[in-house]
Amino acid sequence: MIARCFIDTTYLMPLFGLNPSIQHLNDQLLQILRLDRFTFLYSAVSLIEIKWQVMHLGKHGHAIDQLERQFSLALSSLKIDPRHECVDFLNADINDLSYELRKLGHNDYFDTIIASSALWEAEIFITEDAPLKKVCQKYIESNQSSEIKKIEILDWNAFHVKYS
């Protein structure tokens, strides 16, 4: 059975030529992809975060032409890859839940959009963001009877150890 696994911005970055300093991430991503056990979901806001990073690097001396070229290549690859699915943030349920997470104390709008998309859409959410993980768990514990299904929240290392 294919599990729906929501990935935070960090794990998309290698596709865009950015190394997020997680040891062996690319090799482990390749290894996980070979298993054919997951559909990887990501938020459209992650692409905006990566674009900001690309623009920032360009302003600070990195090869902007190369980064922009890679950005376009990655967009096309993500679009045709059947194992990756983009989750739109123009969605009232995702917006409402994002607001609930902000009320619980997590003030980063993009983070809460990513987390609420994961809570609505996936069975597994992978993030390195410990405060975000905490606020999601707080929400789940205080809303046991809500429509949100059970979700496993892991960082990359824990995910890789458990599922590879």
Add this chain to the structure above:
Amino acid sequence: MTYEEFGKVGSKGELYPSANLRKLLNLQPNARIKYRISPKGYLIVEPVYSIEDLLKMPPIAEVTVEEIESLSEKMQEQGSSDDS
């Protein structure tokens, strides 16, 4: 590098890039490609890499998870600031 060659549209609308053109663009059998029409009306054919191909490419820049987070927060703050 610029290159041009002439061809003919097939009876069913097919376009056949020559062997030389395929070699220049490294278009392998079964490779995915993308067609685009430019604003000037040119047909652009580009190879589309697999996710696996992208992951095997050397990184262009190093960025820590903290740097990504911090820049995103900064951009959001700018966007929601009363002064903006």
